[in-house]
Amino acid sequence: MNDRTRREFEAGLAADVDAWLRGEPTRRSFIKRFGQMTGMLAVSGPLLASISRSALAQAAAQLADPSTPLGQAQAAALKASTEGPADGSAYRAVQAAKQFPDVTLTMTYESGLQALDPRHFSGPLWEQLTGMKSNVVELSHPDQYSKPVAEHIAGSGAYDILDIEPAWTPSLADGGVIAPLDDYIAKHMNKADFDDYHPLFKALPTYKGKIWGVFDDGDMFALYYRKDVFDDPKLKDAYSQKFGKPLAVPKTWEDYAQVAQFITDQMAPNLYGAGHFRKAGSPGNQYDFLQQFRANRGELFDGDMKAGLASAAGIKTLENMIAANKASIPGNNELDAVSLWAAFLQGKVAMIYSWPPSGRMAANYSQSDAAINFIPRSTIAGKVGYAVVPGNPEHATGYSKALAADSENPEAAYLFMQWATSPPVSLARTMLPYALRDPYRLSHYKSELYGALWPDAKDYLANLCNSANVGLLDMIMPGWQDYALSLDRMCSSVWAGTDPKAALETAAAEWDQTTERLGTDSQKAFYAEYKKLPGSSADHTVEALGMAVKL
Known part of the structure; x- marks a missing residue:
């Protein structure tokens, strides 16, 4: 399928999934549609051997160089798993898991880098510790939602552990x-683990008073900028003379476009002021619009669940985004996240905002592993500063680990989830150079080992924490995929020349159709629950609620 056809197919598939979850279509109609893209999976796997001292020795031998911060973090995770403290979640999970020596856990992960962690680190280490093997099933991001639903309908018991977006939890x-x-x-967890989560993430797996997963990925957008550019004396003088104020890292979207345009005017074609991943389906369009729209005090829905997109805040947001596009590197509107990273690392762009791997790649830490060979070496290591995105940054996607309801090994599956997300083990996992799991615990942000990965890593961690303090969440409610796809189409049409007001009205009408299809009253109830979460709006952030974490 081409990009457009696939996006349209996925939108239809998401609609069928949500409809089935409401009990509307027949089992046969959903499976038929799903089968157009992919077949069902079955569980397979050999029997497991029991744990031994030699297995533990092998596990230790497979860890990174013990003289490095990563190796020390991995050694600490191993020690916590085997020696304790006895009340630690990692130790308790390993001890309890030894009652399941003949279990193979099947877990879903997004295809590519996400799956390297369970394949090369956490999965093998868990096997050495407990005897359990793991079967990692790699899925495209849309399939991470639809395939578990299809397998549940089929009653296959194909999966034990699901990697899901928090936005999918209610459905x-x-x-x-x-x-x-x-x-x-x-029964098993040390409850202090919950207090170690940043407040933005702590409640995400909770729904209707129950806990439906363990949070596992702090996907905070942040601003990454060239310190050497902003410190250039000639640029600073020229900017001050033109605008009557100092050249500074922007804190508003208007200043962002102005600064980006100024740098482009002064330094192009060698360097451009900014770059963005605006390619349809990237999916930067919806995340960027959502963070700017709400920073502009836009309301997603009114009291009757009518879309609030076609508003002054919506027009202001698109106008700011258009201005930023004009100030950006040529081809900006066709960049995806990886091509934007490449442009930044090659010194072509002064500012980007994106996911946390941006900081690790800019410092050349990620590239220390061969798995990241698709990303060029950074030419700007040591020259990159970290700042909060103007206004409020998006927590774009993220992951929770959830227990598949049809798992034949539910307690064993849960124990792996508890172990993998425990403070010492999750720290080692977020420090993997190839990992796309990003810091989310307070102990991650405060870690001396993580802070030693490159010279400015402590500043990087502090900025991720500061970003989460004022961060905004994706819409945690049914229909999120369809609402997001409407925003992506809206932005793409504006980049192609559609009038912003008209594009907003079209997207708002699509949102209203989605809401009506899912049931206005039920969506209203979901939205009311979502609005209670820290990060649901710019007036309801962790910081606004007095819960900000200061390092």
């Missing part, structure tokens, strides 16, 4: 696709 919980974890948490 999958109500559809019986995932199971609550409360009883397992009460």
Whole structure:
């Protein structure tokens, strides 16, 4: 399929999934549509051997160089898993898991880099510790939502552990696709682990008073900028003379476009002021619009659940985005996240905002592993500063680990989830150079080992924490995929020349259709629950609620 056809297919598939979760279409109609893209999976796997001292020795031998911060973090995770403290979640999970020596856990992960962690680190280490093997099933991002639903309909028991967006939790919980974890948490987890989550992420797996997963990925957008450019004396003088104020890292979207345009005017074609991943389906369009729209105090829905997109805040947001596009590197509107990273690392762009791997790549830490060979070496290492995105940054996607309701090994699956997300093990996982799991615990942000990965890593971690303090969440409610696709189409049409007001009205009409299809009253209830979460709006952030974490 081409990009457009696939996006349209995925939108239709998402609609069928949501409809099935409400009990509307027949089992046969959903499976027929789903089968157009991909077939069902079955569980397979050999029997497992029990744990031994030689296995533990092998696990230790497979860890990174013990003289490096990564090796020390991995050694600490191994020690916490085997020696304790006895009340630690990692140790308790390993001890309890030894009662399941003949289990193979099948877990879904997004295809590509995300799957390298369970394939090369956490999966093998868990096997050495407990005897359990793991079967990693790589899926495209849309399939991470639709395939578990299809397998649940089929009653296949294909999966044990699901990597899901927090936004999918209500639909999958109500559809019986995932199971609550409360009883397992009460039995096995050290409850202090919850206090180690940043407040933005702590409540994300909670729905209808139950816990439906363990959070596992702090996907905060942040601003990455060239310190050497902003410190250039000639540029600073020229900017001050032109605008009557100092050249500074922008804190508003108007200043962002102005600064980007100024740098482009002064330094192009060698360097451009900014770059963005605006290519349709990237999916930068919806995340960028959502963070700017809400920073501009736009309301997603009114009291009657009518879309609030076609508003003064919506027009202001698109106008700011258009201005930023004009100030950006040529081809800006066709960049995806990886091509934007490449442009930044090659010194072509002064500012980007994107996911946390941007900082690791800019410092050449990620490229220390061969798995990142598709990203060029950074030519700007040591020259990159970190700042909060103007206004409020998006927590764009993120992941929770959820228990598949049809798992034949539910307690064993839960124990792996508890172990992998425990403070010492999750720290080692977020420090993997090839990992796309990003810091989300307070102990991650404060870690001396993570802070030693490159010279400015402590500043990087502090900025991720500061970004989460004022961060905004994706829409955690049914229909999120369709709402997001409407925003992507809207932005793409504006980049192609559609009048912003007309594009906003079209997107608003699509949102209203989605809301009506899912049921206005039920969506209203979901939206009311979403609005209670820290990060649901610019007036309801962690910081606005007095819960900000200061390092």
